[in-house]
Amino acid sequence: MILGGGKVVAADSAVLDPGWVEVRDGRIASTGAGRAPQPVDVDLRNRWLVPGFVDMHVHGGGGAAFQDGAGERVRRAAEFHRSHGTTTLVAGLVTAPLRVMERKVAELAESVQDGLIAGVHLEGPFLAAAHCGAHPPSLLRAPAAADLRRLLDAGAGAVRMVTLAPELPGGLDAVRQVVDSGATAAIGHTDADYELTRAAVGAGVTVATHLWNGMRPQHHRRPGPVPALLEAAGVTIELVVDGLHLHPAIAYAAARAAGPGRTALVTDAIAAAGLGDGTYPLGEATVRVRGGEARLAEGDSLAGSTLTLDRALRNAVAIGIPFLDALAAITSVPARAVGLGGEAGSLAPGRPADLVVLTDDLVVDAVFARGNPVINHTEER
Ligand SMILES: [Zn+2]
Missing domain, CATH: 3.20.20.140 (Metal-dependent hydrolases)
Structure with a gap:
């Protein structure tokens, strides 16, 4: 799964605008700035992608x-x-x-x-x-x-x-x-x-x-x-x-x-x-x-x-x-x-794909836990 086309807050609060995140087997496989390497599954236009x-x-x-x-x-x-x-x-x-x-x-x-x-x-x-x-x-x-x-x-x-x-x-x-x-x-x-x-x-x-x-x-x-x-x-x-x-x-x-x-x-x-x-x-x-x-x-x-x-x-x-x-x-x-810095709180490759999509007014639009959608309004709009 690839999420891309919007602003991504990557590790160390670096903003990739636009940026993309690739999820594989429930984990973040890679992240990058610019256009995603493949067609995106979740379009982040006018959205932020941030860590869970x-x-x-x-x-x-x-x-x-x-x-x-x-x-x-x-x-x-x-x-x-x-x-x-x-x-x-x-x-x-x-x-x-x-x-x-x-x-x-x-x-x-x-x-x-x-x-x-x-x-x-x-x-x-x-x-x-x-x-x-x-x-x-x-x-x-x-x-x-x-x-x-x-x-x-x-x-x-x-x-x-x-x-x-x-x-x-x-x-x-x-x-x-x-x-x-x-x-x-x-x-x-x-x-x-x-x-x-x-x-x-x-x-x-x-x-x-x-x-x-x-x-x-x-x-x-x-x-x-x-x-x-x-x-x-x-x-x-x-x-x-x-x-x-x-x-x-x-x-x-x-x-x-x-x-x-x-x-x-x-x-x-x-x-x-x-x-x-x-x-x-x-x-x-x-x-x-x-x-x-x-x-x-x-x-x-x-x-x-x-x-x-x-x-x-x-x-x-x-x-x-x-x-x-x-x-x-x-x-x-x-x-x-609380000693979870290696697992949570950052969109870094290798971490569990716990992701939140926010609108520009910071309303939760989608949530993914270990890569699985919990809620997903992004697709519907
Ligand atoms: Zn209390």
Whole structure:
């Protein structure tokens, strides 16, 4: 299959205009600028061809939550996001009793084996009660090495990221333990101050979980975690750009401060994404969605989002983030942050043919997962 005749965003954000991509056996066989070497199967005129999106922080969508277990529910959530261009996602589990989380990690590990999801993100239970967001405070705990070990072992390599509050007793050791296991250590839902955050980065933290949300706010004499994370060259900054989690000015300033190679747009989407207003479960909690805004039924905290990455891309461009930077923030940057840089997030020969066709106004027109069409409106027009 050859896709050509439009703008192609190739490796390292190089724009081939026009360009083409050849797909063979589900992989990208070759790419090039100019006219395609053979007649094209998918005409990209007035279209962009970009890598499939990578969501490193997502809890569900289309009415299904990763928390709800393996198999069909996972497939439903993954397929919902795939129809919005996300071909690689790391399934997020929120805080639950330890043995429940252990079981869910093991179940999701099977979905990783099946190729439905690319890994598991543990968001909890090692979080700060002071910034718990939608996580039930009674189930939060300090990261005892043995407990963390149980969760990591349950995944047998499937756990790709752990968000934790490093100021908890044993927190810095836990960061090292996560990194030693081969997963990404993320700081989030934390009451850490500036100094402790720097220590956590020194211990191995490389991701800031939804910056600003679920952490001590910035103050001119008590800077807190935000400046420490923005200034740390090795830290990827997650931003939820849904117009609700962050004021557009703050989202823009954070993306500018971190720079394009370090900004990752995430959805933090819950099962309600793609559904209308209503009441939905999120782990042990109940969430009320009104006008797309998800809040805890009790306590009013924001509880994830109903965002999809295609909308995050359009939102980011609308607040002034350049298109190619915003695109990197939903493709190559998150892929690298969770150790998937060799497989996802870039249109390079040899990679799986996870492709998205966008219209000029950045609406998803077609999605190919491993070369297979998920949706394809391009042909119809
Ligand atoms: Zn989350």
